[in-house]
Amino acid sequence: MALCPYRKRLCNPAIVPTSFANSYYIVPPFLQQFLNYLCLYSILCPFCTSISTDKPNEICENPRFIIGGANRTDICQGELGDCWFLAAIACLTLNKKLLCKVIPHDQSFIQNYAGIFHFQFWRYGDWVDVVIDDCLPTYNNQLVFTKSSQRNEFWSALLEKAYAKLHGSYEALKGGNTTEAMEDFTGGVTEFYDIKDAPKDIYKIMKHAIDRGSLMASSIDDQLGFSYGSAPRSDIGELIARMVKNLENSQMSYPTVDYQATDDRPAWTIVPMQYETRMSCGLVKGHAYSVTAVEETTFKGEKIRLVRLRNPWGQVEWNGPWSDKSEEWTFINEEEKIRLQHKIVEDGEFWISFEDFMRHFTKLEICNLTPDTLEADKLQTWTVSVNEGRWVRGCSAGGCRNYPDTFWTNPQYRLKLLEEDDDPEDEQVICSFLVALMQKNRRKERKLGANLYTIGFAIYEVLMHGTKHHLQKDFFLYNASKARSKTYINMREISERFRLPPSEYVIIPSTYEPHQEGEFILRVFSEKRSLSDYTYKEEALDDLHDLHLGSFISDKDLRTEGFELESCRSMIALMDTDGSGRINFDEFRHLWDKIKSWQKIFKRYDADHSGTINSYEMRNAVNDAGFRLNNQLYDIITMRYADKNMNIDFDSFICCFVRLDAMFRAFHAFDKDGDGIIKLNVLEVNYFTTVFLTQCHTTKF
Numbered sequence: 001m002a003l004c005p006y007r008k009r010l011c012n013p014a015i016v017p018t019s020f021a022n023s024y025y026i027v028p029p030f031l032q033q034f035l036n037y038l039c040l041y042s043i044l045c046p047f048c049t050s051i052s053t054d055k056p057n058e059i060c061e062n063p064r065f066i067i068g069g070a071n072r073t074d075i076c077q078g079e080l081g082d083c084w085f086l087a088a089i090a091c092l093t094l095n096k097k098l099l100c101k102v103i104p105h106d107q108s109f110i111q112n113y114a115g116i117f118h119f120q121f122w123r124y125g126d127w128v129d130v131v132i133d134d135c136l137p138t139y140n141n142q143l144v145f146t147k148s149s150q151r152n153e154f155w156s157a158l159l160e161k162a163y164a165k166l167h168g169s170y171e172a173l174k175g176g177n178t179t180e181a182m183e184d185f186t187g188g189v190t191e192f193y194d195i196k197d198a199p200k201d202i203y204k205i206m207k208h209a210i211d212r213g214s215l216m217a218s219s220i221d222d223q224l225g226f227s228y229g230s231a232p233r234s235d236i237g238e239l240i241a242r243m244v245k246n247l248e249n250s251q252m253s254y255p256t257v258d259y260q261a262t263d264d265r266p267a268w269t270i271v272p273m274q275y276e277t278r279m280s281c282g283l284v285k286g287h288a289y290s291v292t293a294v295e296e297t298t299f300k301g302e303k304i305r306l307v308r309l310r311n312p313w314g315q316v317e318w319n320g321p322w323s324d325k326s327e328e329w330t331f332i333n334e335e336e337k338i339r340l341q342h343k344i345v346e347d348g349e350f351w352i353s354f355e356d357f358m359r360h361f362t363k364l365e366i367c368n369l370t371p372d373t374l375e376a377d378k379l380q381t382w383t384v385s386v387n388e389g390r391w392v393r394g395c396s397a398g399g400c401r402n403y404p405d406t407f408w409t410n411p412q413y414r415l416k417l418l419e420e421d422d423d424p425e426d427e428q429v430i431c432s433f434l435v436a437l438m439q440k441n442r443r444k445e446r447k448l449g450a451n452l453y454t455i456g457f458a459i460y461e462v463l464m465h466g467t468k469h470h471l472q473k474d475f476f477l478y479n480a481s482k483a484r485s486k487t488y489i490n491m492r493e494i495s496e497r498f499r500l501p502p503s504e505y506v507i508i509p510s511t512y513e514p515h516q517e518g519e520f521i522l523r524v525f526s527e528k529r530s531l532s533d534y535t536y537k538e539e540a541l542d543d544l545h546d547l548h549l550g551s552f553i554s555d556k557d558l559r560t561e562g563f564e565l566e567s568c569r570s571m572i573a574l575m576d577t578d579g580s581g582r583i584n585f586d587e588f589r590h591l592w593d594k595i596k597s598w599q600k601i602f603k604r605y606d607a608d609h610s611g612t613i614n615s616y617e618m619r620n621a622v623n624d625a626g627f628r629l630n631n632q633l634y635d636i637i638t639m640r641y642a643d644k645n646m647n648i649d650f651d652s653f654i655c656c657f658v659r660l661d662a663m664f665r666a667f668h669a670f671d672k673d674g675d676g677i678i679k680l681n682v683l684e685v686n687y688f689t690t691v692f693l694t695q696c697h698t699t700k701f
Helices: 018-023 029-040 046-050 083-092 096-102 155-167 178-186 202-211 235-249 327-331 334-339 354-360 473-478 546-550 565-575 585-605 615-624 631-641 650-670 682-696
Strands: 051-054 116-123 126-133 136-139 189-194 215-219 288-299 302-310 349-353 363-368 383-391 413-417 431-440 455-462 493-500 503-511 518-526 530-534 612-614 647-649
Touching: 083 096, 083 155, 083 178, 083 215, 083 288, 096 116, 096 178, 116 155, 116 178, 126 155, 136 155, 155 178, 178 189, 178 215, 178 363, 178 493, 189 431, 189 493, 202 215, 202 288, 202 363, 302 354, 349 354, 383 503, 413 431, 413 518, 431 455, 455 493, 503 518, 565 650, 585 612, 585 615, 585 650, 612 615, 615 631, 615 647, 615 650, 631 650, 647 650
Parallel strands: none
Antiparallel strands: 051 136, 116 126, 189 363, 215 288, 215 363, 288 302, 302 349, 383 518, 413 503, 413 530, 431 493, 431 518, 455 503, 612 647
16 A cells, blocks of 8 residues: 555555656645545545556557657647647657657667667756656546557657656646747757747748747747646546535635746646636637748738647647638648648647737747857857856845845856957947856756746956956946846746957846845857856866865854854864874964954954854955855855855854865965966875865864
8 A cells, every 4th residue: 555645545556656646746735625525525536546657558559659750740738737848849840850869769669668768858958868667647548648649659648758757747847938848859049039029020030940940839928927838628627627616616715826927837736727718719828839830822812921830739729810621721722732731630730820820929939959040041150158057045146236235246157259240241340149048957846846036147348358356246336237138037048149349248147036046057159259157267276176175164053252162173173284183383373363364354344343244245255365266165155154144253254264274275285386286196185185084073064
């Protein structure tokens, strides 16, 4: 027997396998209350009695991985609200080369079948291989989630399972933006258009995108701020809907939900909430559609621009002009119908005029395999730099420009634009580049309460060949940005094209609010040669690994009234150069002089005489003391020494500096030629080990 994840009681593990319970982890309060209500009346839990995980050969006879090639009509949405993901799959099927990379075709249920399948996804700069077994959730012997139009074809269901594993669970896929999946299929860069403010040549842009193999999707705003992701109602959906309605009729009370304007919908239940609204024209608000073709045809002697879309549900289509059964098709000859692949079948795919598309749809997402896909008639070579970073509360999570006291602490990346574009028609000396800022792992961490942050970036010009130090607060108070993202938005990635003259710039990625911790990846695409690098990489400690500092910095909550006994012992151990366990007069004098100079620095930043300094000021204090650290080490100092209010007291401050001083002295002792690089033999490694041990012995974790 196993514990039912919904009612916390024992149930048959063959019916509700632990693996399924773990992969679909959240139950909404209203459903939990309902299931408890059922228990009172001895009515069986529908999940305990109906959901199982079966292998394809248990679901049907003669299962096949792919039948007649993977195509967009193979994808039909199930009970999971991941239409955004399925819309991206439909787009992926149009690019056979990419399709074969994501879905290796040398797999089957016959030859070399081992009960496992593998898929490849792009993850923050690398392609990763995801291996899964072929057990799939079923209800009454029907697939619960994505299925193919042919009962014995399973590639789409298995791809969905692999993607769910990549993000930690099926539940993590509920609600999202199509751009996420398109980027994970291609490693490309996405551009986002608000259709009401789209450029005049948006049709040309869409046509270019299709011709170049870009992935493209569109949607209709639901006006509620939800991301796309509900599923069509089916038997199990209707069952839960009736359950909830009965509860409402019995006047049971339920917790309310404050629906904020966030990119993630409330991730609650195995049966999706019905956020989408079907309009009289057949289109669905709050729903993602694949854009599968952009064409022109002749209608009554005039050129008509058409857009082909597909609903991931595999049903529910546009019923206006140019829909499957509309009279407009009677004026089109058979040869042209074949070219346009016009079919009168309820498969979720339909044609719509470009004018109606612009009238009804609100958002357009295009994932380009290269940044020049939409603009150039000839593919160009772009250079790309990839930088990984993170925002750490109290150290490098400074928020946007609205927070001048902390904005400067955000990670900073130098960008050197060295060569102008080769555009003879452009008289300006301009460099074209694209900046893409992506949050990492927020969907995977949703079960821990993580949601997408509201993110953006700003670009400032700095003097060529100027200082490489981290730009300070005063710089941003007296210098305006040269460019920035149009808005801060709670999407996984925000990207923007820019054209600036050759110079040196610094890019500041940030969350909108300060003190928000998270990881990110910053990509910069440029047409010509450019250099992108951290601004904080400096001499000396750059060659020391982060672990060195992390291994001996204490995170004890130290008092400010004098030094604790353990702090004193630590100082003596660090200044004891001869290993005697004591310090002589010269060693003590060196320590005392250092403490007095560091005390002056501390007082400089302790403006309110509270006995503490703000952790954001620690960076300046460390610099004033002559230590040049990289950003990761500043993060570690903050995590080890700052209290819950992001303050560092004097005792912690001195202990940190003593450790830094000891580490620098040990490093310089071996850096004979002063080039910032050391090579150690076994005996010297033992010496460094001794230094680390003396620095670790008071550390508590």
